[in-house]
Amino acid sequence: MTGPRLPVSSVLMTPPLLTILALGLAPLTIVVVWSFWSWDPSTYWIKPDLSLAGYAGILEAGRWTVIVSTLVKAFGTALLCLLIAYPTAYAVHFLAGRRLSIILLALITIPFFTSYLIRSFSWRLVLGRTGVLNTWLQDLGITNAPVDWLLFSNFAVVVGLVASYLPFATFPLLLSMRRVDPTFLAAAQDLGAGFWKSLTSILLPLTMPGIFAGFLFVFVMVVGSSTEVQMLGGAGASIVSVMINDVMRVANYPLAFAISTIVLIVIFGLVLIGNRIFGLASLFEDQSP
Amino acid sequence: MAISIQIDRVSREYGPVKALDDVSLDIKAGEFFTLLGSSGCGKSSLLKLIGGFDRQTSGRVAFDGKDVGDLPANKRPVNTVFQSLALFPHMRVAQNVGYGLRLKGLSGASLDTKINDALDLVELSGFGPRDVNLLSGGQRQRQLARALVMEPGILLLDEPLTGLDERLRQQMRDEFGRLHKRTGATFILVTHNQDEALSLSDRMAVMHKGRIEQVDSPARFFEAPANAFVARFVGIDTLLRPERIVSTGGQTEATVGGQTLQVRTQGTVDTAASIIAIRPDRLFVARQGLPHALTLTVVETTFRGLHRDLKLAFADGQTLVIAIEADTDIGQLSTGQQVPVGLKPDAAVLISSAGLPPAG
Numbered sequence: 066m067t068g069p070r071l072p073v074s075s076v077l078m079t080p081p082l083l084t085i086l087a088l089g090l091a092p093l094t095i096v097v098v099w100s101f102w103s104w105d106p107s108t109y110w111i112k113p114d115l116s117l118a119g120y121a122g123i124l125e126a127g128r129w130t131v132i133v134s135t136l137v138k139a140f141g142t143a144l145l146c147l148l149i150a151y152p153t154a155y156a157v158h159f160l161a162g163r164r165l166s167i168i169l170l171a172l173i174t175i176p177f178f179t180s181y182l183i184r185s186f187s188w189r190l191v192l193g194r195t196g197v198l199n200t201w202l203q204d205l206g207i208t209n210a211p212v213d214w215l216l217f218s219n220f221a222v223v224v225g226l227v228a229s230y231l232p233f234a235t236f237p238l239l240l241s242m243r244r245v246d247p248t249f250l251a252a253a254q255d256l257g258a259g260f261w262k263s264l265t266s267i268l269l270p271l272t273m274p275g276i277f278a279g280f281l282f283v284f285v286m287v288v289g290s291s292t293e294v295q296m297l298g299g300a301g302a303s304i305v306s307v308m309i310n311d312v313m314r315v316a317n318y319p320l321a322f323a324i325s326t327i328v329l330i331v332i333f334g335l336v337l338i339g340n341r342i343f344g345l346a347s348l349f350e351d352q353s354p
Numbered sequence: 355m356a357i358s359i360q361i362d363r364v365s366r367e368y369g370p371v372k373a374l375d376d377v378s379l380d381i382k383a384g385e386f387f388t389l390l391g392s393s394g395c396g397k398s399s400l401l402k403l404i405g406g407f408d409r410q411t412s413g414r415v416a417f418d419g420k421d422v423g424d425l426p427a428n429k430r431p432v433n434t435v436f437q438s439l440a441l442f443p444h445m446r447v448a449q450n451v452g453y454g455l456r457l458k459g460l461s462g463a464s465l466d467t468k469i470n471d472a473l474d475l476v477e478l479s480g481f482g483p484r485d486v487n488l489l490s491g492g493q494r495q496r497q498l499a500r501a502l503v504m505e506p507g508i509l510l511l512d513e514p515l516t517g518l519d520e521r522l523r524q525q526m527r528d529e530f531g532r533l534h535k536r537t538g539a540t541f542i543l544v545t546h547n548q549d550e551a552l553s554l555s556d557r558m559a560v561m562h563k564g565r566i567e568q569v570d571s572p573a574r575f576f577e578a579p580a581n582a583f584v585a586r587f588v589g590i591d592t593l594l595r596p597e598r599i600v601s602t603g604g605q606t607e608a609t610v611g612g613q614t615l616q617v618r619t620q621g622t623v624d625t626a627a628s629i630i631a632i633r634p635d636r637l638f639v640a641r642q643g644l645p646h647a648l649t650l651t652v653v654e655t656t657f658r659g660l661h662r663d664l665k666l667a668f669a670d671g672q673t674l675v676i677a678i679e680a681d682t683d684i685g686q687l688s689t690g691q692q693v694p695v696g697l698k699p700d701a702a703v704l705i706s707s708a709g710l711p712p713a714g
Contacts, residue, residue: 251407252440254427256454270444
């Protein structure tokens with residue numbers, strides 16, 4: 066096309082591009098820039114002076130241990146979700162018939178219709194001293210007294226997190242399994258592979274993009290979560306979001322944003338590594354022979 | 355090494371649909387056997403049962419006389435070349451070829467030797483380290499090495515040539531014949547392509563609606579098609595409805611459009627459900643005065659490249675087609691002209707009219 070007219074494609078591209086820039090990139094830029102400003106504790110005011118005080122603040126009051134424990138929790142939850150979601154996705158895609166797979170997908174999705182708050186709270190009713198689980202344990206004679214560590218503990222937090230974010234692992238896995246030509250599995254079987262061998266040598270490698278996408282979704286959601294820790298965690302239990310919230314109460318934006326920046330860097334790093342190793346982008350590519 | 359297959363009264367039903375309907379078949383060890391039919395005829399369903407990817411609803415599948423119903427695909431002495439080829443995209447060529455061998459416990463030098471031998475056999479020497487996704491269509495086809503390297507007693511070929519251009523198709527077809535001789539295994543080819551079936555098979559089965567219509571050597575399908583469906587399927591398009599059939603002594607004569615012609619018969623003749631199949635290659639335009647010649651009316655001539663189709667009509671409107679050489683001097687043939695037509699021996703065969711749509 067010649068002349069000053071813009072190609073149709075770039076005209077169509079402009080609105081979404083501007084939206085992404087305004088709603089996504091702009092706030093992130095502010096977060097990163099303000100993390101280098103300085104904060105006056107006497108006036109609660111921030112000034113645009115270049116300062117690393119925010120980052121230094123991370124090392125104080127054990128804040129970095131909260132970041133580390135958050136990342137560990139996110140990592141563990143993501144792995145647990147994958148362990149549960151992979152067989153689930155396998156069952157939905159390979160084992161269930163049309164009707165059953167729709168029912169299973171609905172069962173996976175429906176809990177999402179209620180808020181995190183309600184779902185976390187309902188775990189209190191299950192895991193508490195007089196909760197469903199403790200009652201059963203005692204009725205069955207497995208324990209004599211209520212088990213205390215079931216609620217207000219890291220165990221409870223992880224249970225709540227897995228329950229909340231499991232579908233974020235299931236759906237990418239399902240998507241990636243749908244992209245695997247079933248004749249690959251038939252061919253593996255034809256060449257002598259049993260169930261486990263064809264799983265490990267064919268299905269797992271071919272669904273790697275889905276595995277990593279599911280891992281990343283859960284990881285990111287857990288790092289940004291707060292409800293589960295507040296509702297189910299023990300005394301003094303914290304997570305990055307809760308900590309940022311505490312810091313924001315005294316309007317210490319540079320510290321809050323410094324913590325955010327560190328978390329952002331970790332997540333971006335993971336995405337880049339994942340894309341390099343597992344070909345994350347291939348999950349969304351056209352299937353071409 | 356080669357294994358024989360016994361299919362005994364096998365049916366496979368999907369709800370109300372019968373993909374296979376009471377099929378019985380014996381395939382000899384070392385035979386090149388073809389299942390021929392159009393899509394939906396049940397040929398792939400039968401192949402799946404032999405491969406172990408599916409289970410029959412009733413009946414028995416046996417290898418060398420032993421029932422294999424409970425043997426899963428990964429335990430059967432069968433390997434398959436899939437239509438989509440199903441090359442593992444995350445593995446190199448050598449890894450693809452060696453996949454089954456590694457599962458058998460081979461490793462190191464003996465594994466490499468076998469992989470290289472297999473690649474040599476299909477003329478892909480030196481391709482081992484290549485990415486399978488970057489192979490050309492023809493090179494991908496040669497990945498049947500992955501199945502051959504397993505030295506299977508039975509090799510199943512599921513429409514492996516579909517989607518290839520004509521030249522490559524012929525090349526691979528010859529390759530299959532060569533590999534069959536080299537390996538001595540029982541080859542079973544599933545195809546809808548008659549050329550492949552005719553040129554490769556020792557015997558073939560024509561399937562239709564889940565049933566086997568005829569099992570024979572390729573030549574027999576032309577000499578003695580079992581019924582009208584088979585005749586049509588192998589390209590004997592001229593099928594004439596006789597007015598009358600008279601058997602005297604060993605000879606049978608049929609009357610079509612008021613003219614009598616000699617027909618060959620096979621077995622007992624059910625005159626009510628019989629039809630005359632005419633082989634177009636056994637007809638010729640005769641000189642005037644040839645005894646027993648038919649006199650037919652020219653409908654049209656069509657130029658077909660290497661030959662010319664001459665369409666002729668009987669008095670009752672039934673037509674037949676003669677293939678004549680493009681440069682034959684047959685004078686000026688104009689529509690409506692009367693032409694004498696001679697029949698070589700066995701030009702007309704009386705067959706069952708089963709599979710023929712009702713006259714319309």
